[in-house]
Amino acid sequence: MYRTHTCGELRLTDVPNEVTLAGWVQTIRKFGSITFIDLRDRYGITQLLLGEELNKKLDDQPLGREFVLQASGTVQERSNKNPQLSTGDIEIRVKDFTILNRSAVPPFTIQDDTDGGDDLRMKYRYLDLRRNAVKRNLELRYAVNRAARNYLHEKGFMDLETPFLIRSTPEGARDFVVPSRMNPGQFYALPQSPQTFKQLLMVSGYDRYYQIVKCFRDEDLRADRQPEFTQIDCEMCFVEQEDILRMFEGMIKAIFKDVKGIDYTEPVERMSWEEAMWNYGNDKPDIRFDMKLTNLKSPLKKEGVQRATGELIGGAGFGVFDNAETVVAIAVPGASEYTRKQTDEITDWVKRPQIGMQGLVTIKCNADGSFKSSVDKFYGPEKLQAIAASCEAKPGDLILILAGREERTRKAISELRLEMGERLGMRKKDEFRLLWVLDFPLFEWAEEEGQPGRWVARHHPFTSPKPSDIDTMISNSPQVANQEEYLQHPYAGIKANAYDMVLNGNEIGGGSIRIFQRDLQEKMFDALGMSREEARHKFGFLLGAFEYGAPPHGGIAFGFDRLCAILGGSESIRDFIAFPKNNSGRDVMLDAPSTIDAHQFSELQIKLDLK
């Protein structure tokens, strides 16, 4: 027994008990002949008071920051209370102490605002993890884990473990592979997700499955991606989309309640993919603020009709608009008095290579009802007023307009909207807005240089079309006669029985009702250009399972790291992972990956083939 209490536990009611604490020396302060030490552990900080009588021992065994100390003494009331600390009413009048371990001077300070750079902190991650800021993140992560498990348990879900050493199916992202020593020349793959296993568990009748599980993707790491990441992975039998939506908005609300103390009582909003693209320019809109797009000109259809014809802005001789495929606008509230410098700065922002626009058109809707635009040459006051009306801009607003190719322009206006929301303080960290995005297209048209275009699954090849679209899928050939007009093909209109959950502009989860009919699954592989043989080779076990009474089923997977980061008010998932990897996939603390020795190569019967 190294301690009777933790450093976060003692209160006035413990006065005048004899106690023993153990922890790390956070600070040492000497006042005359008296020494104060803040002793820290996971649970808190307790002040130790060492009187004159311990000075000789302190001289003989000098203490330093991060030393591991055991101290015994009496709990007493503090004369100078610290309301910031839960233990701030008391201190320990130390009778004796033992240095359990010494510490070298840490390479950075163990404080919320540390002086350590990113690389240094990652190398000494075990010290970085001592900082309160990081510890709070991991505590939150555990709280989310616990809340999710409790909810799912209550709803009858079973945690069932699926294997990590599986079969490589080069489909979608790249697999990490593992050479098998016992089966020379053969490799396992690490799972990108337990997708097929959870479907098999449904075929086996387990009804409600979940797992909080590591997944692996060997992708080039964009900022804030990790080669190994964690999912809350769930699947249910005998369900339709509505059952899943209700079950899992329930889970997220339970997490809000348990982890953040937030009663999210309002219903979760729902939006079709088409609506999201039309109004926000992307499929995971941040609905904490409005500032919807106005489609002045666009090939995008809404409810099957091409509504944004460009009539309002056309014929004015302004080539930029006349030649653009797409012209979209947002009305930024209360920004009409931006200076030239400010609008120039926004123009520079949209011209950055990450956004990639050629320029920006602005219309100031002055408070007096007049307009001042960067295109006054082409558009008179009446025209400007009409455009403003179409953008639902109010006096005092600043209209920002982008023009160009559909895809890039829509993405750019979406980014600009988020940026302006950010600048205007409309994206509050402590406000949480959930959204279901529904009715995604089942297929996307993918074109690779020099290759004919082809259909790819927007979600994954196991996602079911909407029941009403199954016939369209079965009865049409996936063949596209004229590549340019793939949008005319019946497959372009097929909607998926899929759903994404969006929180504050981030996709935190996504899933679908699955195909459970063998013929439909084969048609899907067919549509994706996979031969029967290839499909059998890669997914034979799943197709086999579909022959023996597969039930209707569906599920969802949440990005656990991301969910934790958003709940913790952070942009970076790395801050919520105990031992993350850097952007080259390296663990700089371990110095991994690393070379392996000749004996290992020989046993695995592989060798390097470096270019």
Add this chain to the structure above:
Amino acid sequence: MYRTHTCGELRLTDVPNEVTLAGWVQTIRKFGSITFIDLRDRYGITQLLLGEELNKKLDDQPLGREFVLQASGTVQERSNKNPQLSTGDIEIRVKDFTILNRSAVPPFTIQDDTDGGDDLRMKYRYLDLRRNAVKRNLELRYAVNRAARNYLHEKGFMDLETPFLIRSTPEGARDFVVPSRMNPGQFYALPQSPQTFKQLLMVSGYDRYYQIVKCFRDEDLRADRQPEFTQIDCEMCFVEQEDILRMFEGMIKAIFKDVKGIDYTEPVERMSWEEAMWNYGNDKPDIRFDMKLTNLKSPLKKEGVQRATGELIGGAGFGVFDNAETVVAIAVPGASEYTRKQTDEITDWVKRPQIGMQGLVTIKCNADGSFKSSVDKFYGPEKLQAIAASCEAKPGDLILILAGREERTRKAISELRLEMGERLGMRKKDEFRLLWVLDFPLFEWAEEEGQPGRWVARHHPFTSPKPSDIDTMISNSPQVANQEEYLQHPYAGIKANAYDMVLNGNEIGGGSIRIFQRDLQEKMFDALGMSREEARHKFGFLLGAFEYGAPPHGGIAFGFDRLCAILGGSESIRDFIAFPKNNSGRDVMLDAPSTIDAHQFSELQIKLDLK
């Protein structure tokens, strides 16, 4: 909504409600114009009654076993109740049904006693998983998971995830490795356990850590080993051995209570390693029954003294005993009337290559107080009586004696004891006896052919010696002058601060108090023959961490698969894993591992080097 209730839910109180069920057709029975169907899901079985009016539909859409069926109708009381089923008081008078999916005839019957062989069941594991026997195992596994988490949560442990893509440290078992595409020529390793990470988390001050986590070992698979397996992995700060023992016997008792409804109120027995070897011949004794060994002759010491000198059996001219290093006996209760055939059969059993003994000596302690032995030629009645007394044999017992080299003989008598316990029904499946085995030697002496002997860590290189042995370890060189007499070296007597938890003769968990002093850890690596440079190369991050205030800490890991198997009354862990691998490390359902394609080799910059 495919159903209003599950197939395990309806009771008499639900009569006469309208309900809809969905599930699998377990059986179809026709009585005249009426059809009975047992509909099955995860929760149970409900009887459906289809009257004459549905016969036409049944003819048009014939049903078969394992078809997925949705049926609506009225709950009614059964005339012929089935007390075996929780739903046995009711049935559904079906108004209409829908076939949700058809099923081919399964390759084996979905019943407790299936006609499917092991290979077939593994290939169609998704069908095997439908069987009640397997489902109960996985339900038990989830219950153990849940009970462990709840207990650990209550005790302040945090589930903290450690990485799966780590650094290869060829030490102990073989690593699985993963080539890194982003770092060509370098490899990650999959963790054999999160050992060093949990220690780092203690250095980081997380105080109480746990994880239910997959671990990986690339070993030649003996029966009932898996290349991936699951541990309940735990670590604590500021603890001594006693704190750990109490905490984790508490966990196992909580699991007994939650999962099996067993109140394990008696204290958990404790035994030193020496005692276990002396009395039971192995370090994980099954203490559900007694039948302790009698050491008639053995080089083994007990409390530092060589007690089994062979005096009692020596000098009788019986060469087998005189020439043996070790002579050990057990007294099998009530077996004195075994026939010649029976004792011959036991003799054959100990001569099997797995046991490897040359023969067996028997002494029958007859009920009338006389003795009859297989060595009457050498030992008269008085001598036999003295031997029987030393074995604490009672009239009616059968004494079995083995002789030979110490290690093999002790192992053999230990196996024989278990075998006799089994035959006599003393190893009851529903009786659970826990045991702590303590005070292991820190080092073992390992000899490989053609190599000088060397010290290896019995537990692992992070295990601390007993506090009283630290000085012996620090102040002596590990050098052994005379290989034959390694037992005379001070290191042979050093005891580890380690503990194993044993349940019914199986090691279910093991752990230790760790070294937390850098100098002692370096001395340990030194003792194991690891150069400073090698140690720094492999474990530099851990040695580094020990410089910055590492606290005293210790932990334990439980073999989760094994624990579940024992609680489920099974010998085989495979029955408690949803998707296990076979003895060649193959998943026969997935057909993994498998070849990978040329593109994958090229990206990973490796190639095959098959012998």
